[in-house]
Amino acid sequence: MAPVPVLPEEGQPMVEIRGLRTEFELPGRRFVVHDNLDFTVHRGEVVSLVGGSGTGKTVLLRQILGLERPAAGEIRVLGRPVEQLGRRGAASRIGMLFQHGALFSAFTVLENVAFPLMELRTLPRPLVREAAMVKLQMVGLQPEDASKMPADLSGGMIKRVALARALIMDPPLLLLDEPTAGLDPESSDGFVTLLRALHRDLALTVIMVTHDLDTLFELSTRIAVLADRKVIVSGRPKEVIAFQHPFVHDFFLGQRGQRAMELLREHPFAV
Ligand SMILES: Nc1ncnc2c1ncn2[C@@H]1O[C@H](COP(=O)(O)OP(=O)(O)OP(=O)(O)O)[C@@H](O)[C@H]1O
Numbered sequence: 001m002a003p004v005p006v007l008p009e010e011g012q013p014m015v016e017i018r019g020l021r022t023e024f025e026l027p028g029r030r031f032v033v034h035d036n037l038d039f040t041v042h043r044g045e046v047v048s049l050v051g052g053s054g055t056g057k058t059v060l061l062r063q064i065l066g067l068e069r070p071a072a073g074e075i076r077v078l079g080r081p082v083e084q085l086g087r088r089g090a091a092s093r094i095g096m097l098f099q100h101g102a103l104f105s106a107f108t109v110l111e112n113v114a115f116p117l118m119e120l121r122t123l124p125r126p127l128v129r130e131a132a133m134v135k136l137q138m139v140g141l142q143p144e145d146a147s148k149m150p151a152d153l154s155g156g157m158i159k160r161v162a163l164a165r166a167l168i169m170d171p172p173l174l175l176l177d178e179p180t181a182g183l184d185p186e187s188s189d190g191f192v193t194l195l196r197a198l199h200r201d202l203a204l205t206v207i208m209v210t211h212d213l214d215t216l217f218e219l220s221t222r223i224a225v226l227a228d229r230k231v232i233v234s235g236r237p238k239e240v241i242a243f244q245h246p247f248v249h250d251f252f253l254g255q256r257g258q259r260a261m262e263l264l265r266e267h268p269f270a271v
Helices: 056-062 080-092 109-120 125-138 143-147 155-166 186-199 215-220 237-241 246-253 257-266
Strands: 013-024 029-042 046-051 072-077 094-097 171-177 205-209 222-227 230-235
Touching: 013 056, 013 205, 029 056, 029 205, 029 230, 046 215, 056 143, 056 171, 056 205, 072 080, 094 186, 109 125, 109 143, 109 155, 109 186, 125 143, 125 155, 155 186, 155 237, 205 215, 205 222, 215 246, 215 257, 222 237, 222 246, 230 237, 237 246, 237 257
Parallel strands: 046 205, 046 222, 094 171, 171 205
Antiparallel strands: 013 029, 013 072, 222 230
């Protein structure tokens, strides 16, 4: 069995990032994505990361997951440096929903959901199957969906299967990369409702990257803006929208501003 992560008290840091520097080599030059970036997420929060294209939102999620190492700085997850968690330790603490679901096309739905547990080789197959079926039910899928192949699923079902797989080890921390991208409005609403219920019922801490204002306002307890290689502001929408920065102005008050203002009125207490 995977070790049960020790949960910090409510409000204690789940993720702490200090002095983060991320750089990539391009032919002939070094390209800096994050520079001296600080960011903390507390237990129970749903923090949305927004920022322009290429500001390093996805890379930051991958670093929190331990899939990529920064050039400098420290990332602690549940009080421990992420590089000390190892693959198994990270998997039991952090669930990740990748942008396009990232399901294995040759595996059935059940095999996809069960995969992280099968890889551990610590539980007998019937128990793994049972755990995967419970997670399928948790994300609103039917038992008969278990034998389907990814090619036979709708976009909304693919997201749900990927979410069931992200939750298979009962991680306290869930990372979501564009959870509603590519979904029609009805599927998107359904998925947001599911995420909100799971956040509440499983006492999850969530870090989410999204460009979608409805998803942002429906789910977030805090918004953090990535620009100029740092988190330039984080807080409630009202506080973030009032921050003077060209990206913040364009994102919330530009073309989409009217929708942002409607959402702010609809969700005065949500964030
Ligand atoms: N392995 C890599 N090698 C080189 N450059 C990379 C690598 N991974 C990411 N980058 C670059 O780092 C920058 C940040 O990428 P990232 O995918 O995190 O952006 P993002 O903020 O998620 O953007 P978007 O909103 O467009 O998805 C981009 O310019 C990307 O091309």
